[in-house]
Amino acid sequence: MTAALSRVDAAADGWEGGQVGGSYSQLKGDHxxxxxxNLGGPYGITYANKEKAHFKAERGYFRTQSLYGR
Known part of the structure; x- marks a missing residue:
């Protein structure tokens, strides 16, 4: 029983640390x-129409790190 207690005491003398982090980002677009x-231009009636659609993007991560020492 003495040997088991000495192992517990040795583990209690050690140190422990860690980090946890995460991130999420989102980008939305529009239309x-x-x-x-132009009704009176040099070539008569001129008409132009332009439409543009934007995009959507998502990104995320999760990170952990653990450190143990004696």
Missing amino acids: AGVEYL
């Missing part, structure tokens, strides 16, 4: 539209 109309 844009442009319309152009």
Whole structure:
């Protein structure tokens, strides 16, 4: 029984540390539209229409680190 107690005491003299971290990010886009109309230009009626869609992105991580010593 004495040997078992000495092992417990030796473990209690050690140290322990660690880190936990995590992150999450999200990016959202949108939709844009442009319309152009020219009725009197040098070539008559001019019409242009442009639409653009934006994107969405997600990212995340989780990290842990543990340290033990005596």
